[in-house]
Amino acid sequence: MNDRDALVSPRDMVSSGLCTGCGGCVSLAGGAQARMAWDADGQLKPQGDRRWHEGRSAPFSERCPFSPLAANEDAIAAMRFPQAPHADPWIGRFEAAYVGHAAEAGYREQGSSGGMVSWVAAELLRRKMVDGIAHVAPVDPREGAFFRYRIARDQASLRGGAKSRYYPVEMSAVLREMREVPGRYAVVGIPCFIKAVHLACRSDPVLRERIAFTLGLVCGHMKSRHMVESFAWQMGLGIDEVREVDFRVKNPDRPANWYTARLARRDGEVRMRDWWHLVDGDWGSGFFQNRACDFCDDVVAETADISFGDAWVEPYSSDGRGTNVVVVRSPALHRMLEDGRAEGRLALDPIDAAFVRETQAAGFRQRREGLAYRLAWKRSGVKPRKRVAPERRHLPLRRKLVYRLRHCITRGSAVMFRLARWLRRPRVFILWGRAALALYQGLTYSRGRLGRVFDRTEAFLTRMR
Ligand SMILES: Cc1cc2nc3c(=O)[nH]c(=O)nc-3n(C[C@H](O)[C@H](O)[C@H](O)COP(=O)(O)OP(=O)(O)OC[C@H]3O[C@@H](n4cnc5c(N)ncnc54)[C@H](O)[C@@H]3O)c2cc1C
Known part of the structure; x- marks a missing residue:
């Protein structure tokens, strides 16, 4: 395959899950043809007339940060x-x-x-x-x-x-x-x-x-922008009531890595919650x-x-x-x-x-060991070209499961949030989120019973190889 065959379009990048939403391509296109707009998952993506959106060109392929070219x-x-x-x-x-x-x-x-x-x-x-x-x-x-x-x-x-x-x-x-x-x-x-x-x-x-x-x-x-709406749900608010968002309220008396989110209502009332008490507040779990x-x-x-x-x-x-x-x-x-x-x-x-x-x-x-593993998975669409080589063999089972689960939570949180919003039942998302988080944290941090089960299974599989 030569580089001409590898040319990509904005649509290719979006449909392959490789668009980060930076807007660089839209600035190149000129406002009449293209713009950035919210997608169903609360991410910003380029939209434009068909010729621009589906056109595979060298300028776009060389300027999009996730393009293989x-x-x-x-x-x-x-x-x-x-x-x-x-x-x-x-x-x-x-x-x-x-x-x-x-x-x-x-x-x-x-x-x-x-x-x-x-x-x-x-x-x-x-x-x-x-x-x-x-x-x-x-x-x-x-x-x-x-x-x-x-x-x-x-x-x-x-x-x-x-x-x-x-x-x-x-x-x-x-x-x-x-x-x-x-x-x-x-x-x-x-x-x-x-x-x-x-x-x-x-x-x-x-x-x-x-x-x-x-x-x-x-x-x-x-x-995704849906994380703010999910925070609002968990603080008993609707997103339309929220006027201001602070993701990290500074408190010199507490450790810096104990994040507290603060939402201010239009009427001035303020609600705060530590990220650890929000179902999507563990960064490592991959929510949104x-x-x-x-x-x-x-x-x-x-x-x-x-x-x-x-x-x-x-x-x-x-x-x-x-x-x-x-x-x-x-x-x-x-x-x-x-x-x-x-x-x-x-x-x-x-x-x-x-x-x-x-x-x-x-x-x-996540960006070395995890990326190498994810690159080894089968996927359709544009193939990313990274500085890390695909590798699936030398990773312990527990780490593989962590990366699989994190990926599932990313995809699952987008779907479950939309379902909960469509049903007008925030609890659907919150209950799913709680279960997903418990599984993730059990797998990642547990040294208790769940952790021992994984470690023994892994030791058994290693002996069988
Ligand atoms: C999405 C995201 C993920 C991050 N992940 C990590 C991480 O994993 N590990 C880590 O150590 N640090 C991470 N950071 C960086 C960290 O949160 C702080 O921004 C950084 O430490 C600088 O802090 P500061 O007090 O010096 O910046 P400040 O003096 O508070 O200034 C922050 C500046 O960044 C700008 N800014 C804020 N958000 C964005 C944005 N989304 N895009 C562009 N500009 C922005 C603000 O306008 C402001 O000018 C992340 C930041 C973002 C936005």
């Missing part, structure tokens, strides 16, 4: 950071890595973890290194979503967008704005979005000149995950000029004030961080790649 993260990073002194198979190329937080007042308190994304973005504006930051901010839900990408051009609007949004967003409008309005920009995004930006820059000289920096967010996976995330191999946004995550290791995970892990690849941003440290505006300690990897151990298991 697109350059992979290694190739993009090699082109962007040829002088990087470190190259790690998990973290990619990088200049330096740190653990810590923004010490300057107002950032850590308002951020989801250490406030470093907002600090770096604010510093880019303050030093006039960019004119605008494309990031995600809350909007009035009457506009059809709780959050949207927008371009912040001053400090106040940048600060208004702090915090993580585990909610589908897309970049078509901000990519168009950056093409239309001259200036220099930075883009904040999860790894596949940042990859899409760099793929767009390869073929678009205007974007290439204007997008000066990319700020990546470490990513576990992207969620975007299907494309099953085929991602980039945890730390390897193509971004700088990446930020949570430092999920002790003592940092117990520190409710929040702590970042930071990987910097751009020499200019490396200098900015060193200046910030010298001036006492940043509290950062140097770390190595092994430390970064440890902070994201579960994410790497």
Whole structure:
């Protein structure tokens, strides 16, 4: 098969479960032909006239981040950071890595973890290194979503967008704005979005000149908008009553990894619930995950000029004030961080790649060992081309079952949520969710009876081989 046969269309990518909903293709198409719209599973997907949607073209195939014809993260990073002194198979190329937080007042308190994304973005504006930051901010839900990408051009609007949004967003409008309005920009995004930006820059000289920096967010996976509705159900609310969503309420007196969700009603009443008490609140279980995330191999946004995550290791995970892990690849941003440290505006300690990897151990298991296993399954449609080879043999039975169950929960949560909504019986979803979660947690964490059954079965099967 040559590359011409491998060309793909937006429709191919959507129907193969490989569309992450970034909106890059729609920005390329022009508003008259194509737009991003909600699908039945609460994900954003491209829609357009038949010729565009079904047309297999080289420009689309080379720009869609999950297309088998697109350059992979290694190739993009090699082109962007040829002088990087470190190259790690998990973290990619990088200049330096740190653990810590923004010490300057107002950032850590308002951020989801250490406030470093907002600090770096604010510093880019303050030093006039960019004119605008494309990031995600809350909007009035009457506009059809709780959050949207927008371009912040001053400090106040940048600060208004702090915090993580585990909610589908897309970049078509901000990519168009950056093409239309001259200036220099930075883009904040999860790894596949940042990859899409760099793929767009390869073929678009205007974007290439204007997008000066990319700020990546470490990513576990992207969620459906139905997760917010499910949270609302479990807090005794209808989605139409909800005016504001905060996925992570900061509480310095509790460990950072005990997430609390907060929903505010139109009349001002606030309801809060810990994620652990929500049926879909265990990240690892895969509830409401975007299907494309099953085929991602980039945890730390390897193509971004700088990446930020949570430092999920002790003592940092117990520190409710929040702590970042930071990987910097751009020499200019490396200098900015060193200046910030010298001036006492940043509290950062140097770390190595092994430390970064440890902070994201579960994410790497899912995108290396888990991805290798999923790639070995039979599937129809476009075949993803990843940096991980298919492998099913060397995995213990229990791990295989965890990956199978996680995949089933992703698919099952989408279907059961729709069924519950159609029946107008939230309890149908909640009861199913509780059972699925109990099975998942029993399989994954149990050292009790269920765990022993799996371990003995596995030992027996190993002896039989
Ligand atoms: C979907 C998703 C999954 C994540 N998974 C992990 C994970 O598994 N492990 C981990 O360590 N960290 C993960 N993160 C990153 C983490 O939640 C924090 O965003 C990161 O640590 C930066 O925190 P901060 O306090 O420095 O950022 P802040 O100062 O709070 O700033 C956050 C910035 O990110 C922007 N933003 C928020 N949501 C989005 C979005 N969806 N797309 C684009 N921009 C956005 C905001 O507008 C703001 O500018 C994830 C983030 C997202 C959005």
